[in-house]
Structure formats: C-alpha cells, structure tokens
Amino acid sequence: MTPEEKARQKIDQWFSDAGWKVVDRDNYEPNCTAVAIREGLLKGNLEADYFLFINGKAIGVLEAKREEIDPFSDKVCEQAVVYARNIPKIYQTYQKPLPFIFTSNGKDLYFCDFRKQDSCFKQIMTIPTPHELVKLLGINDYFSGLPTLRRKGLRDCQYEAVTELEKSFRSGQNRALMVLATGAGKTYTACLAAYRFLSYTPMRRVLFLVDRNNLGKQAEGEFGTFRLTENGDAFNTIFTVNRLRSSSIPSDSNVVISTIQRLFSFLKGDTIEDNDNDDDNEPTEEVVLPPNPNLPHDYFDLIIIDECHRSIYGNWRKVLEYFDTARLVGLTATPIPETMAFFNNNRIVNYTLEKSIVDGVNVDCRVYRIKTQVTENGGAILEGDKIKEETRYTGDVKTISNKETKTYTNKELNRSVINPAQIKLILSTYRDVVYTELFNEPQREANFDYLPKTLIFALNETHASNIVQIAKEVFGRTDDRFVQKITYSAGDSNELIRQFRNDKDFRIAVTCTLVATGTDVKPLEVLIFMRDVESLPLYIQMKGRGVRTIGDEQLRNVTPNAFSKDCFYLIDAVGVTEHEKTIPTITDEPTTKIITLKELLEQITHGYLPDEHLKRLAATLSRIYNKADNSQRNEFVCLANDDMKELASRIYEAFENNILPPFISTKEPNNERKGLVASLANHADARRYLLILAAGFVNTLMPGEDTLISKGFSIEEAKNTTEAFEDFCKEHSDEIEALRIIYNNEGEPITYSRLKDLENKLKMANNHFTSKQLWNSYAILNPNSVRRSSTKEESDALTNIIQLVRFALHQIDRLDSVVSTSKQYFNLWLGQNQREITDKQREVISRIVDYIASNGACTVKEIREDDATQAAQMIRAFGNMQKANEALQSLYTFVVLRKAA
Numbered sequence: 001m002t003p004e005e006k007a008r009q010k011i012d013q014w015f016s017d018a019g020w021k022v023v024d025r026d027n028y029e030p031n032c033t034a035v036a037i038r039e040g041l042l043k044g045n046l047e048a049d050y051f052l053f054i055n056g057k058a059i060g061v062l063e064a065k066r067e068e069i070d071p072f073s074d075k076v077c078e079q080a081v082v083y084a085r086n087i088p089k090i091y092q093t094y095q096k097p098l099p100f101i102f103t104s105n106g107k108d109l110y111f112c113d114f115r116k117q118d119s120c121f122k123q124i125m126t127i128p129t130p131h132e133l134v135k136l137l138g139i140n141d142y143f144s145g146l147p148t149l150r151r152k153g154l155r156d157c158q159y160e161a162v163t164e165l166e167k168s169f170r171s172g173q174n175r176a177l178m179v180l181a182t183g184a185g186k187t188y189t190a191c192l193a194a195y196r197f198l199s200y201t202p203m204r205r206v207l208f209l210v211d212r213n214n215l216g217k218q219a220e221g222e223f224g225t226f227r228l229t230e231n232g233d234a235f236n237t238i239f240t241v242n243r244l245r246s247s248s249i250p251s252d253s254n255v256v257i258s259t260i261q262r263l264f265s266f267l268k269g270d271t272i273e274d275n276d277n278d279d280d281n282e283p284t285e286e287v288v289l290p291p292n293p294n295l296p297h298d299y300f301d302l303i304i305i306d307e308c309h310r311s312i313y314g315n316w317r318k319v320l321e322y323f324d325t326a327r328l329v330g331l332t333a334t335p336i337p338e339t340m341a342f343f344n345n346n347r348i349v350n351y352t353l354e355k356s357i358v359d360g361v362n363v364d365c366r367v368y369r370i371k372t373q374v375t376e377n378g379g380a381i382l383e384g385d386k387i388k389e390e391t392r393y394t395g396d397v398k399t400i401s402n403k404e405t406k407t408y409t410n411k412e413l414n415r416s417v418i419n420p421a422q423i424k425l426i427l428s429t430y431r432d433v434v435y436t437e438l439f440n441e442p443q444r445e446a447n448f449d450y451l452p453k454t455l456i457f458a459l460n461e462t463h464a465s466n467i468v469q470i471a472k473e474v475f476g477r478t479d480d481r482f483v484q485k486i487t488y489s490a491g492d493s494n495e496l497i498r499q500f501r502n503d504k505d506f507r508i509a510v511t512c513t514l515v516a517t518g519t520d521v522k523p524l525e526v527l528i529f530m531r532d533v534e535s536l537p538l539y540i541q542m543k544g545r546g547v548r549t550i551g552d553e554q555l556r557n558v559t560p561n562a563f564s565k566d567c568f569y570l571i572d573a574v575g576v577t578e579h580e581k582t583i584p585t586i587t588d589e590p591t592t593k594i595i596t597l598k599e600l601l602e603q604i605t606h607g608y609l610p611d612e613h614l615k616r617l618a619a620t621l622s623r624i625y626n627k628a629d630n631s632q633r634n635e636f637v638c639l640a641n642d643d644m645k646e647l648a649s650r651i652y653e654a655f656e657n658n659i660l661p662p663f664i665s666t667k668e669p670n671n672e673r674k675g676l677v678a679s680l681a682n683h684a685d686a687r688r689y690l691l692i693l694a695a696g697f698v699n700t701l702m703p704g705e706d707t708l709i710s711k712g713f714s715i716e717e718a719k720n721t722t723e724a725f726e727d728f729c730k731e732h733s734d735e736i737e738a739l740r741i742i743y744n745n746e747g748e749p750i751t752y753s754r755l756k757d758l759e760n761k762l763k764m765a766n767n768h769f770t771s772k773q774l775w776n777s778y779a780i781l782n783p784n785s786v787r788r789s790s791t792k793e794e795s796d797a798l799t800n801i802i803q804l805v806r807f808a809l810h811q812i813d814r815l816d817s818v819v820s821t822s823k824q825y826f827n828l829w830l831g832q833n834q835r836e837i838t839d840k841q842r843e844v845i846s847r848i849v850d851y852i853a854s855n856g857a858c859t860v861k862e863i864r865e866d867d868a869t870q871a872a873q874m875i876r877a878f879g880n881m882q883k884a885n886e887a888l889q890s891l892y893t894f895v896v897l898r899k900a901a
Helices: 003-017 074-085 130-137 156-170 186-200 213-225 260-268 314-322 337-342 353-358 373-377 420-438 461-474 493-502 536-546 552-558 597-605 611-627 630-640 644-656 671-676 684-695 715-731 737-744 752-765 771-781 792-796 800-808 818-832 839-846 849-855 860-866 868-878 881-895
Strands: 021-024 034-041 047-054 057-064 100-104 109-113 122-124 175-180 206-210 241-243 255-259 302-306 327-332 347-351 364-372 379-381 386-391 397-401 406-408 454-457 483-485 508-511 526-529 567-572 697-701 708-713
Touching: 003 021, 003 047, 003 057, 003 100, 047 130, 057 074, 057 130, 074 100, 074 109, 100 130, 130 186, 156 175, 156 186, 156 347, 175 186, 175 337, 186 206, 186 213, 186 302, 186 327, 206 213, 206 260, 213 241, 213 255, 213 493, 255 260, 260 314, 327 337, 353 752, 364 373, 364 420, 364 771, 373 379, 373 420, 373 708, 420 461, 420 526, 420 697, 420 708, 454 536, 461 483, 461 508, 526 536, 536 567, 597 611, 597 684, 611 644, 611 684, 630 644, 630 684, 644 671, 708 715, 708 771, 715 737, 715 752, 715 771, 715 800, 737 752, 737 800, 752 800, 771 800, 792 818, 800 818, 818 849, 818 881, 839 868, 839 881, 849 881, 860 868, 860 881, 868 881
Parallel strands: 021 034, 057 100, 175 327, 175 347, 206 255, 206 302, 241 255, 302 327, 364 567, 454 508, 454 526, 483 508, 526 567
Antiparallel strands: 034 047, 047 057, 100 109, 109 122, 364 708, 379 406, 386 397, 386 697
C-alpha cells in the first residue's frame, strides 16, 4: 500500500465513523443522505480527493496528502481553496464557493469555514457529522442531517426498511408501509427509525400505536433493550419512553406507547387505568372527538402503527386524522388492500415469510393432520342423552335429558355443541405421536414434563376452558401450571406470556386470539389448530407464532430434552390448512351504528316503530323460529300468547299489502303498528325469552363419543415437495457444480464449498428445499426406503444433500445419512488398503473421516486452513502432498459415495 493509499484508508474510516457514506465517483447515488465521493470531478477535468454531498448537493471538499506532507501548509490549503471555488455545473450546491474545506494527511485534520470573512484553517480532531454541518450551514431541510445508516447489527431487511423509509420521507411522502415477516424484527426496526429521527431531525415526539396493551408492554421492553445508538446506551436512557397508563403524559416524553382505544380515551379526558380491558372496546360507529381534545393536533411528529392491517380504519380513523401534521409509518406482516390504500400504496419494503425462511431469520413448518369423525362430519345428540345446557344470555347451567334427537354440523361444534370426546381424542392423538412421529429425528427423550412448548388455538373462551381441563386429564396432570389459558379472562396476560416463554413447567398454552398476533415466544415448537380460520392475514399471523428461531442452549433452558429448533409442527385438527383463505375487506368509511336486539325490543315497547325496526323484528323472529325446537316455540307461545312464525308473517303481510300508515314519531297514535307488536310490547317475559333464544345455548355432551379417521403428515405436500426437488435437480444439473458432479456420477470430489453453494441455491429456489424438509418428505412417501436420523450429527450433516440428490436421481435405492455408516465404511476402506497403509497413516487419517462424512471431500490445502499441524502430519505420514490428497480422495469416494476408488 502506497503512503497515499494508507492516508486515504484512515480518512475513509474517519468519514465512515462520522456517518458519511464513502464511495467512488461512479458509485454515487443522489438519494443517499450524506456522501463523501472519492476523486470528485472539478472544472477542467481536475479531481478533488473527496467531495462532500448532503441530499444530493455539494457542501464541502477535502484535500488528502500522504503522511509526510503537512496539510496545514499554504500550498495544500490554497489547493483546497481552489477546489472549493471550481465546482462544475453538473453538481448542485447549497452555495458557491463551497462553504466547508478540509485538508488531511491521515494523521492531522484541518477545517475552514469558507463563509467567514476571516476564514482560516484550524486543526480539528474528527470529521464533523452531517448533522453538525447541516446545523452550521442552517439548512432548513427536515431530513438533511441524517447520517448514513450502517449495516452492522442489522438484518438486511431492517437496513432496507429504514433506508427506504428515510428516502421516502426525503422525497416528500408522509406515509410509508413496511411489510416485514413475523420474526423479522419489526419493533427493533421501529426503535431504530425513532432513534434516528429523534437524534438527527427536528422531530421531538413519536407515538407508537400497538394493537393490544400487552404488546405495548412488550414494545416498552424493546425500547429499553435497544442499544444500536451512537454510544451503545439503551434507547430509554437517551430518550424518555412512556406507555400511556394514566390521564397525563409527562412533558419530557419522546416516545408514547398506546393502543388507539386508550389514545382516544385520553383525547376525551376519560380516566385511564393500566389494565388490558380496553383492548376489546371496538366502537360500533365512527368515533367523535371532543371539541377540545386533550392534546394539540401537532403534538406528535411521527406515528408508528404496529399491526397496521387491523384497527386504524373506519370508525377509528378520526383519531389518526386529528394528528394531521404527523408522518405515518405502518408495520405489518399481512397487508390487506385497505392497508395499501391507507398508506398511499407506498410500500417501501416487502419482506415475506418465505424470504425470511430462506435467510434463516425464521423456520418453516411441517403440517401433521388429525381427522376425527365428529370434526369432519358433526354428530348427533340422541333423545334421552344427558347434556349440560348453558344459557348464553344468563350464564345459567343445568343438566338435562335431551328431549328430541337432533344432529349438529362440524360448524356448530364448540359453538353450540361441545363434545368432550372430540377434544380428548385430538389431544390423546397428539400425546401419542409427539415423540414417536414428530420429534424423532433425532429421537427426543419421551419426557412429558418437557413436552415441546405447545400453543393451542381454541374457538372461544368456553372451548379454551374445556381444552385445559381435558388436557390435564390426557397428560395426567393435577397441577395448574402444565396447561393454562392465556385469554382476556385469565388474568395478567402479559405475565402469563412471560411465564410460557421462560418457565419449564408451563408446557401448553390455550388461547383464542390473544396470542395470535405480535407475541414473541421463541421456544414454541408446536401449534395446534382446534379452530378453523377463514381470514388469510389472521391465519398467517397465527402461524407466525411458531416461526421464531432460537439458539440451541436457549431452547434447552426451557425444554431440556430438545436438540434444536429447525422447524415447528402445525397440528391441523380442523382442516385449516386445506382450504383457501379470504382477504377481509375493512371499509375505510365509518360504519352506521346497528342497535342490539335488546335495544330494538325496548324501543318497540315504547312505541318507536319505524319500518326498519318492524322489518328487522320480523326477520329476527323468523330466524329464531327456524333454529328453535318445538318445546322452545311452545314456551314462547305460553309467554306471549302468540306464535313467533305467525307474528313475523303478519308484519311481512302488512308491508306487502301496504296497509300501515307511515311512522312519523312516537307522538302519533301509530295504533296499526302498535297492534302488530302488542304481544311482545305487553309481555316482558316474552321479550326476555326471545333474548335468551337469540343468544342461544351451549350443549355439552356427557361424555360424548368420537372416532379417529386418520393421522399423519400431508402426503400431498410431501409429493409436491419431492417432485419439485427432482425437477430442480434435473433442470440445473449443468449449471450448479455439485449437481453436475452427482448427475454425471463419476466420483469427482464434492467439497464443503460446493455443497454450501448447492444448499444456498436450493433454499433460494424453494424454502421447502432444506435437507431436513426433503428427508422428511421422502420418509412420508417411502417409509421403507428412508432411514431416519438417530443423532443430531446425522440430521445436520451437509453430505445429506448428496444422498438426497442421488436418491432423487435414482442412483441409490435407500436414503440414509453417510454419518451413520462412516465408521463401518472407514473400517472396510482400511481393510482394502491394509497392505499399503501404515499405522501412522491410519492414525492421522482416522481424525479426518468424521469431517469428510459430514462435510464432503477435502484436500490437504483445505485442512491446512483449519489446522496447519494436522496438514503437516498428513504430508509426513504419506510422504508428500500428492499421496496425502490421493488418500483423502480415496476415503471420500469409499465413505461418502460408497464406491471403490
């Protein structure tokens, strides 16, 4: 390296440390915030050593010299001044001549503010940051002081998201959408964006909107642990972070975390208590802000909306629109069309779950299907069967004998009919297969105290409670720790999630939707769907609970018998994986309030009888009549002295025959209308019974029965995966080196680097093309021809790719890991070569056989890169490098390819 190059290397680092991106002239991009261009062009085809640009406009120049030249000399300083004056027309500038001039030799650094009349060069210790020069120049550009973002400590998707967000805001956009897969670090990305805006722009307050209060607590924790700051201090020691938990916001708050429900309450001046109860406060009509909200409209500079595919539209929209000066950033893994529209179709990053699996950010799932007779086809409650009947409207529960045989569909299961036998059969099947069919490669110790962390999705609270009780029975537990509900009724959900994440004795969590989105439980290895899901975004969010990666030791801290988390298992007990999902439409417009049946009956009773009330009453009566049994219909007749069906018919006929005078107000007699509904208006017991029938009943069979139809991994999915893999191998056998070698079957060595290249290309082609997923797929289709791995070393071996390709190309008729037979084949190799091999050679090469069996062929040169001593011993033992390499090649051919050399 020349003296000039050494000086430039130091200066490059100074610029980088100060937040400047250093690039060659040909690599300059004007959308970068702060750039130092090497060899910047001047008039007359001269070149300046460094040109400084902020937001595409030149702001300064630096003249670099080798170390032995004094950068403070008149000659060097004058040269730099000439450069500052000779700016070519192609460059935009803040002013001419350039205001800031630097000289340096990589050791000393001098600076001149050329705007001053008495401008002179003064020694400084560090390159100023872009933010410092922006302030010095008085540039009135909101985002001009942002330093160049460094990649260190960031995933590629996080770097892209923040970089593109800043570009978007600089270009004049005020709304931006980040689509980041579950597990990609959405909150961490939000922390980084908030830190940079608060540190380097005029922004002073950020609102972080969360979907639920327990996620607010989780976000508050992440702001506390975020340390990708200038000096490594935690975010919340530099800026004040407050979760909205009372009726005041501290005046020094920089980040406020809240749900939109709680923020609306705050704007109204309502009392706010720190609990999770306001999560469910969904408005039935467009919210109306008070005349003088508790915060000014320009209070927040930036609003970051987590899970933005959910509750920011329609009835809530006025809350966000009130803060009309704030820029908006949306975070989601599952955007819907309304999400895109709300953010002006400005999606700045689209990091999918499939891409995150390829990148190793997340793990893929394997689907295991359980089918039972009742789950698939429903069942019957026979006359005389004992059932426990719960009246939904009152909560009353009584044990009765069923009066008439009635069937129920699988859609009614766990809504209006609970069959404990169905729940027990699903859980028992899971118990029986968890260690025999799921976690058996390598085989886990079958210890149910350390059952893989399992999350069960239930249909509703009642269903969840039943699952908890039956799971205790199935797994033989009497304690209240092994299986627990995490629902809104179960207490402190945030603490329960923390315990589920960290505690060894809490193995099964049962939830409805509370843990369906946003919640991070990395040790989770099994999801059981005991409810169906129609919404595609919700389904993806629910699946996303299982995708998080976790280190082996961290996993064993909570599941001691585990090896590693290479995938998670989705136990489909309801067919959730077998049908198309819908993308829900959330109207951007506010909804009109629809009154409840109770309110309708009350208004009718007081004589408020417009057409729409009468028509809705008739429709409700018809619906209830059709789903009621004879005893319920007769009970209504006894209470109302009228028949539901006949009452509904009289209302419909009155409209058809146009015999009703128009309804104007309750001040009018309205006798014709009152006469139609007199049987309800005059009988409070009939109205109450109608409310009971409308709410319905939950019938629990005692005990019920069910039978297993089938259980197992998806054959169709396995077939699709293996067929796609075999097509890939054939199509790319000429262009991918490792595939070419295997396809030609000539015994040419396949090294570690060639195998890694093939592994990466397979992952890029299809996220199902991992060795373990492919191995499992072939095991499902050809159980007698595939040997499952018994140790982690076997299942992790890179040479498994060779076996898979050879099996796919029908070069071998049995699929087993090379590692499992390496010792046996090594001994056979020694036997074939025993006349030619010495004891010393045997001793040296025996240390390498395991590496070759796991990682492929190697040469002495490759061994030397890892272990120079081992390589030297190989050469000494075999006489020279060529003979040592011949021995290694022979061993690889015999042990891995199982052929004579």
